[in-house]
Amino acid sequence: MLDRLAEALRALRATDQLRDLTIPSGIQLSSNDYLGLSTHPRIKAAILRALEDDERICSTGSRLLSGNHERWEQLETAFARFVGAEAALYFPSGYAANIGLLSSILKPDDVVFSDAANHASLVDGIRLSHARRSIFPHLDIDYLKRALQQTPHSGETFIVVESIFSMEGDRAPLDEFLALCERFGAWLIVDEAHSTGVDKPIRRADRLFATVHTCGKALASMGAFVAGSRTLRDFLINHARTFIFTTALPPYCAAHVQEAMRLAAEADSARKQLGELSGHVRERMRVLGFDAGRSDSQIVPLVLGSNETAVRFAEALLSSGFAVRAIRPPSVPPGTARIRISLNANLSIADVDSFLNALVEVREAEVVRE
């Protein structure tokens, strides 16, 4: 059996797809700490206060057994208000939230139209539901419209997208998706992992069934909320297996998320800085002739093509002092390996300019090599 595993690892190495766990150092260009809150003293103080105030340091069980705590209930109410939803339910990770939501609400006679660039947790959640799955090319609204017209089925229809796509950095035109939902009687589910805290909450609408908000990115904490109606929340409490069959996080984690949420609500200057940095990097990359895809956000992909090239670029940039990682299949489609530059508000224009200079040098070294 171990030979089988070793063979699988050899196959990954042969195609430059072998991953390992390193601790990246240098100027941080690969973290999802978009608002730069991950070192904030107010969050640390809130955790310490909660640890001192709470009797127990662990939850002791699932939320449905001994693990619930008023901190979680208050947090969910506050978060629902934060995003303008009727209710919200917290899961221990974004992966668990997407799996729990999709695998519980979808039935086998439903059809789900899923964007080709959707995150693995959305893909896996839909797979687990056994609903009929139809993948549409990334953000191709015309294709989707034709597919909606041509796919007869007896159940409900869902469209699943991300608000800012995690590997592309582009944005779903949510009003257009909502208009399609109204026209075809479909329901929209939006994974807001990369826009929560960065953008204003999206407009609630009749056809918006649920939104998913991870807290491990701009909200500098952990876990994720599914936001929607009170009925959806009650349903998930009773049916979402990743909610039911898992130990709740310790109550001090709720204090952590709560303080991060408060800080995110106040973080207008960080959002402004992030917007300026992102615009600058995208524009400079395009002027310098780098392929930044269709990025329109703080996530800017540097699409390089082969796994080998992406790994070489990442290694060279790392040794020049920039914490970046190569992103390869299956995270992105084959032939589109890339460096995923994700900006954060703690960076300065000088930081990103020095990165861009290093990028030009790496490209020049590549040309010489060829």
Ligand SMILES: Cc1ncc(COP(=O)(O)O)c(C=O)c1O
């Ligand atoms: C779009 C998207 N959804 C869900 C997740 C999963 O969230 P978590 O890391 O909290 O499990 C991620 C990233 O990790 C993501 O990028």
